[in-house]
Amino acid sequence: MDFESKITSREISEILWDTEKTVGTAESCTGGRIAEAIISVPGASKYFKGGIVSYVDEIKENLLGVDHLLLEEKTAVCEEVAVAMVKGACKALNTNYAIAATGFAGPTGGTKDIPVGTIWLACGSLDRVVTLKVEEDHGRDINLAIATNTVMDLFLNFLKEENEPRPVREG
Template structure:
């Protein structure tokens, strides 16, 4: 994980959010709060970062973020419908205007033929819409989490510019 690259991207993200007077929220599963930690390492982030929910278990996804148990049963936690629901749910839970949700399989175990290690779904929500994207990262658990954080920040830059 190239922390200099991520730090520069986060500073740019903060500037975009501050200009638009938007607050950001994150809903993280496989990254376990790494994104929120990196965001709050940035001086001045309290001006644009509202908070985070680390929704590692399905119960937290359901109880705090409003992801329906039916969606979880039908699609699994690592799926487009779940991250879209997480992104919308964290907006409400935290009171933000922009969000990102991340759910995936960081490994080294837990993968399946349909969803191998490195499979990560992300969704972004903002006042005028939502979008989701599937990623297939590789490397160690740490590598996958770092790649997911960078992709999340890049996606946020895409919806805030």
């Protein structure tokens, strides 16, 4: 794991530790790399409950509750599936938050419409999920590293927004 992702993991750790919130992961193409990044910080067991590696659609459906018709109509590599994976992981793992990734890391698996290197990233809660699409193919290992680092940054920014003080309204 690179230095930048360790810093991001530590920042995420501090926020989750301070807010006493929990997180889990739902990973397809990243195969556990996001979970690995989270647990790289000592004490992660206080806020990280676990992860589901849902490499095939069957697991996305059965463990994460992703709709079968959605998978048939749009494939597993779409924004809607990434959102469903976050919500499904929050429910299945009983966490406040979840982080998800689904895509084609390569070198094969892509289609004309969804080329290799397309990875949908998502994070959030049952009430709010943010997404981001990564689209460039740099080869499998780099694609997976980019996806992991990018979704960790996305989650850190999500947590900062969720936990910033709200202005008090008068009147």
